[in-house]
Amino acid sequence: MIGGNMAQRRMFSKKITDTDLFLEMPLSSQALYFHLNMHADDDGFVANAKTIKRMTGASEDDLKILLAKQFIFSFESGVVVIKDWKIHNYIRKDTYNSTIYGDEKKKLVEDANGAYTLRGRVVDEPSPQVRLGKDRLGKDSKEHSTADAEQFDWKTVIDYLNQKADKHFKHTDANKRLIIARYKDGGFTVDEMKKVIDNQCAKWLNNPEMNQYLRPATLFRASKFEGYLNDQSVDNNKPQTREDWFG
DSSP: OOOGGGGGOOOOOOHHTTTTHHOOOOOOOHHHHEEEEEEEETSSSSSSSHHHHHHHTOOOOHHHHHHHSSSSSEETTTOETTTTTHHHHHOTTTTTOOOHHHHHHTTTETTTOEEEETTTSOOOGGGGOOHHHHHHSGGGGOOOOHHHHSSSSSHHHHHHHHHHTTTTOOOOHHHOOOOOHHHHHHHOOHHHHHHHHHHHHHHHTTTOOOOOOOSSHTTOOHHHHHHHHHHOOTTTTSOOOOHHHHH
């Protein structure tokens, strides 16, 4: 709660925050989402998202991830809106203060659950499809259905990691979710996932400090995967540390 006024209470629904889509984001992106919700007006609009990002120590990528995953929408004015605001919050009519961002609100419609959707894609175009890394959110903006994902050969990726890194990871649901998420959200192929494994094995395999990070939870993180895929060869004579790769 920000203050004593009932209209300043902010709630969160586990229907949103307990989903794989939310929990697979970096913790810094999740924290930024919570702070944006806490600072939103009674219709879920936030005019100072970049200031909140700086205040909370979040990165530009954290904001881009929230846009890319469509947890928030952005407008040309710089205002953002929380997509699932009305799923999280019910504001009593006697304490409700309508947003001052009426023009932005006109560009939204509500679905049956109260979640906002964009009306005719009239916001600044690439905001819901923000490009991460090297100007690519998902391979050619390609997304795959759940049915497609069930046919994806994710076990081959785990087997390849075990072979290259001399590991013993199992075909668990947790590992499956990570790999399928990269396929569904980004259209990444088995060969591209193998390339990520090759790239990071070349850098980390013989490094006692970094070898532990040759694991699905690190290699297939949404915020890191594309960077690993596009990594250029480094000077293998230079010792690599955790700080070199994670900051």
